[in-house]
Amino acid sequence: MNRTAFNRRSLLIGAGVSGAALVTGTAGLLVPAQAKTDYAPTQTMRGGSNNYSPNAPLVANLGTGFLMSGTVLRAGTGEPLSNVRIQIWAATPRGGEREPSNHGSVMTAADGTYQLEMSQIVPHFGQPHGHLAYDDADFETVFLRPVMNSKNDTSLQANFVLTPA
Numbered sequence: 001m002n003r004t005a006f007n008r009r010s011l012l013i014g015a016g017v018s019g020a021a022l023v024t025g026t027a028g029l030l031v032p033a034q035a036k037t038d039y040a041p042t043q044t045m046r047g048g049s050n051n052y053s054p055n056a057p058l059v060a061n062l063g064t065g066f067l068m069s070g071t072v073l074r075a076g077t078g079e080p081l082s083n084v085r086i087q088i089w090a091a092t093p094r095g096g097e098r099e100p101s102n103h104g105s106v107m108t109a110a111d112g113t114y115q116l117e118m119s120q121i122v123p124h125f126g127q128p129h130g131h132l133a134y135d136d137a138d139f140e141t142v143f144l145r146p147v148m149n150s151k152n153d154t155s156l157q158a159n160f161v162l163t164p165a
Contacts, residue, residue: 041075041140041163048143051097052133056087059104063092063119067155068130072112075163080112084139086160090130092119097131123151132158139165 068088072081089103096102108114121128128148135141139162146158 039073039075039078039161042142042144042159042161044141044143045145048131048145049133050131050145051089052087052131052135052143053089053100053103054135056089056103056105058085058107059116061117062088062102062104063094064117065154066092066118066120067115068118068132068158069113069115069155070132070158070160072108072114072134072160072162075161078161080108080110081139081162082108082110082112084108084112084114084134084162085136086114087133087135088116088118088130090118090121091124092122094119097124120154121148121151121156128153130156130158132160134160134162137165139163 068090070086072084072086073079074081085105085107087103087105089097091097092099092102094101102119104116104118106114106116121130128151129145130148132144132146133142135143142160142162144158144160146156148156
């Protein structure tokens with residue numbers, strides 16, 4: 001009578017063979033990874049449109065010391081959207097959210113990214129936060145109001161996934 005001996009090596013080899021069988025197709029070839037195609041649209045955040053001023057001018061910066069950045073993608077496919085205008089405003093030492101010098105727009109790069117250097121965001125109604133908007137004709141309007149973890153943070157990231165209008 002033959003008795004099969006199980007030890008750590010035989011169990012590890014068996015697990016590896018079983019795992020390989022699970023990730024291979026019927027022809028024994030590895031199955032390619034599936035691309036993510038379910039990019040859900042970004043929803044407008046409560047309070048995101050507070051103190052919004054339409055058509056904020058394109059600016060090189062709104063001061064220094066703080067970086068607002070993110071990526072803009074197409075809903076469904078996740079395709080980066082280039083040449084899209086993102087509007088940004090916040091309360092800073094220069095003044096509150098209504099201060100015109102705290103409002104500006106930037107355009108996304110070919111890879112869908114944007115960034116804007118600005119003055120340090122300061123708490124407004126107790127929370128340090130920024131405001132961002134997409135409000136042009138090609139996609140549905142979205143307003144964001146991301147809150148910083150700390151008033152001492154020197155950057156904030158906000159990403160958009162936009163639905164065609």
